[in-house]
Each structure stands twice: as structure tokens, then as C-alpha cells.
Amino acid sequence: MRAMLIVNPHATSTTARRRDLLAHALAAEVDLSVEHTADRGHAAELAAKAAQTGAALVVVHGGDGTVNEVVNGIMAGAADDGARPMLAVVPGGSTNVFARAIGVDPDPTAATEQVLDALATGRPPVTASLGMADDRYFTFNAGLGLDAEVVAAVEEDRAAGATVTNALHVRKTVRRFLASDRRRPRLTVEIPGRPPVTGAHLLFVSNVDPWTYWEGRPIRTNPGTSARRGLGVFALRSLGVPTVVRVVGQLVGPGSGRPDARGPHGRAVVRDDDVPLVRAVSDRPIGLQVDGDYLGLRPGATFRGVPDALRVLGPQIAASGGGAGAGRPR
Ligand SMILES: Nc1ncnc2c1ncn2[C@@H]1O[C@H](COP(=O)(O)OP(=O)(O)OP(=O)(O)O)[C@@H](O)[C@H]1O
Numbered sequence: 001m002r003a004m005l006i007v008n009p010h011a012t013s014t015t016a017r018r019r020d021l022l023a024h025a026l027a028a029e030v031d032l033s034v035e036h037t038a039d040r041g042h043a044a045e046l047a048a049k050a051a052q053t054g055a056a057l058v059v060v061h062g063g064d065g066t067v068n069e070v071v072n073g074i075m076a077g078a079a080d081d082g083a084r085p086m087l088a089v090v091p092g093g094s095t096n097v098f099a100r101a102i103g104v105d106p107d108p109t110a111a112t113e114q115v116l117d118a119l120a121t122g123r124p125p126v127t128a129s130l131g132m133a134d135d136r137y138f139t140f141n142a143g144l145g146l147d148a149e150v151v152a153a154v155e156e157d158r159a160a161g162a163t164v165t166n167a168l169h170v171r172k173t174v175r176r177f178l179a180s181d182r183r184r185p186r187l188t189v190e191i192p193g194r195p196p197v198t199g200a201h202l203l204f205v206s207n208v209d210p211w212t213y214w215e216g217r218p219i220r221t222n223p224g225t226s227a228r229r230g231l232g233v234f235a236l237r238s239l240g241v242p243t244v245v246r247v248v249g250q251l252v253g254p255g256s257g258r259p260d261a262r263g264p265h266g267r268a269v270v271r272d273d274d275v276p277l278v279r280a281v282s283d284r285p286i287g288l289q290v291d292g293d294y295l296g297l298r299p300g301a302t303f304r305g306v307p308d309a310l311r312v313l314g315p316q317i318a319a320s321g322g323g324a325g326a327g328r329p330r
Pocket residue numbers: 008009010011012013036037038039040041043062063064065066067069092093094095096292293
């Protein structure tokens with residue numbers, strides 16, 4: 001089997017030793033080419049090349065941003081899903097939301113074992129859905145408004161040499177929240193078959209649950225969403241302090257991370273956990289983020305679910321038919 005290993009050598013939790021071990025272990029099982037990314041965008045080019053030249057497997061070792069690039073590269077490189085290489089993820093970032101949501105072990109050594117075991121035993125890949133925000137695929141979430149503004153502000157600090165920490169995210173979120181125009185909501189959100197929702201301030205669209213992790217704890221905006229189902233939609237129609245305090249409490253309070261958590265709810269919360277399509281139009285330009293990558297200001301965006309888009313090698317499937325969001329064997 002021909003495979004490509006794509007590594008972001010600058011990802012937060014990777015080391016030279018781990019990269020070497022991973023490459024050696026994989027090379028014992030497959031015909032492997034090893035590529036290190038040189039800059040932003042390179043992982044997408046490499047993955048597209050792997051798909052175009054008929055590789056059967058692309059293994060990515062990096063954070064969610066590099067995984068997003070690799071997925072977009074695979075999808076661009078092979079339009080026909082039968083010709084698409086399988087994906088395997090060995091987490092190398094700080095949160096690794098997509099990998100964890102589809103049942104990849106967050107520990108890179110254990111995740112490597114999952115991939116080697118699947119190769120050695122012939123365990124089939126599982127399928128996973130993707131989301132699309134306009135023409136860009138996403139693996140875990142995309143958003144319009146506050147979260148995109150926070151991503152942009154954090155990226156700016158990172159580019160200036162700051163270390164990205166949870167504390168930095170909190171500072172930027174509070175600052176953007178206080179600076180936002182909380183009296184003039186910008187968005188109209190349209191979900192087919194439902195009356196349009198006017199007066200929304202922000203929109204989060206999820207492909208998997210949880211939406212993200214905080215200090216290792218899952219933050220669940222749409223607990224009914226998984227890589228086997230459609231998109232999760234979460235919008236807020238009020239940024240009033242009482243509403244925000246209540247919703248933040250529902251997102252991070254006791255019991256919020258449990259598998260049976262109800263998720264955020266209330267009059268100002270618009271939520272749907274399984275939709276094929278959602279459109280949002282803004283009355284003035286609004287920031288868009290996709291898997292933590294800021295794409296700039298937009299007049300709005302169209303989000304689509306892409307079922308069974310990827311075959312992911314490594315995660316096991318529970319007897320009940322699904323791990324944490326993983327799809328079915330294929
Ligand atoms: N060699 C590189 N040099 C600069 N940027 C890169 C390189 N390789 C990948 N990138 C970009 O850097 C961003 C962050 O990388 P990645 O997600 O792999 O790691 P991370 O920052 O550790 O992840 P996380 O933010 O989840 O902790 C990605 O958006 C990716 O496109």
C-alpha cells in the first residue's frame with residue numbers, strides 16, 4: 001500500500017523523536033513517503049498530490065489546522081470518493097478536536113498504535129462526514145461572528161510571536177464580546193424547512209460533537225451532532241449579559257460535558273443537531289472561521305453537510321455501531 005505521512009514539524013505537541021518513531025513504524029507496514037510542511041498551505045498541496053498520484057493512505061501528524069488542510073487537499077485531489085486515499089490522524093496539536101471526536105486516541109503514541117493495528121489486522125476504515133463553508137471543507141466547526149473574530153485576534157498575536165494559551169483565548173473573547181455591537185444583531189439564518197431566524201448575533205456550525213475542548217473538557221454546543229449525521233447549528237439571538245452568562249454556564253457548568261448533556265437551550269438559543277444545509281446572510285460584513293482558520297469578512301456563508309466524505313483508518317467501532325462520532329465500516 002502506498003502512503004504519505006504529512007507532518008507539521010511546528011505543531012504544538014510534536015517532537016523530532018516522535019516524528020522519527022512514527023515514520024519508522026509506518027514504513028514497516030506501508031510503502032511510505034514522508035513530507036514535512038514548510039509553511040501554511042503546504043499540507044493541502046502535499047495531500048492533493050498524494051490523492052492525484054493514487055496513494056491509498058495519507059497520515060497526518062499535526063494539529064487541527066494541518067488536518068483541515070490535508071482534508072481539503074484530499075478532497076481537491078480526488079473528486080471521486082472511490083479514488084480518495086484513506087485518512088489517518090496522529091494528533092500533534094493542542095486540542096485535536098476532529099481526531100478525538102471520531103475516536104482517535106488523543107495520545108500520539110496510542111493513535112499510532114491504532115493505525116498500525118488497523119494496517120496489520122486489515123481493520124476497515126470508518127466513514128466520517130465533513131462540513132463545507134462555501135467552498136472550504138471543515139472537519140469540526142465553522143463560525144460567523146464572535147468566534148471568528150476571536151480566531152483572527154489570536155492568529156494576529158500568534159503571528160507576532162505570542163504563545164497561544166487558553167488564557168489568551170479568554171482575554172480575546174472577553175475583549176471582542178465587550179467591543180461587539182450587542183444591540184444590532186447582524187444575521188439571518190435559514191435552515192430549509194424552518195422559518196428563517198432573524199436577529200442572530202453569531203452562528204456556530206458543527207460537523208462533530210464536542211464543539212471544542214477546554215483544558216481537556218468537552219464544550220458541547222450540539223450534543224446530538226456526530227460525523228454520522230448532518231450539521232449542528234447553534235445561533236444566539238441575544239448577547240445580553242444575563243443570556244451570555246446563562247449559556248456559558250450551560251456550556252461549561254457541572255455536567256455540561258457528560259454524554260447525556262442536554263446542551264445549551266433557552267429563548268435566545270437557536271439549535272438544531274442534524275441539518276443538511278444552513279445559510280446565513282449578514283446585513284454587514286462578518287468574520288468567518290473554518291476549523292480555527294480565519295477566512296476574513298464575508299456577506300454571509302452557506303454551510304453544507306457532506307455525508308460519508310472520508311474513510312478514516314485507525315479508530316475502532318463500538319459494538320453499538322459507533323465510537324465518539326465515528327461512522328460505519330466501509
Ligand atoms: N511548516 C509550517 N509553517 C507554518 N505554518 C504551518 C506549517 N505547517 C502547517 N502550518 C499551519 O499552521 C497552523 C497551525 O498548525 P497545526 O494546526 O498543525 O498545529 P497547532 O498550532 O499545534 O494546532 P492547535 O492550534 O490545534 O494547537 C495551521 O493552520 C497550518 O495551516
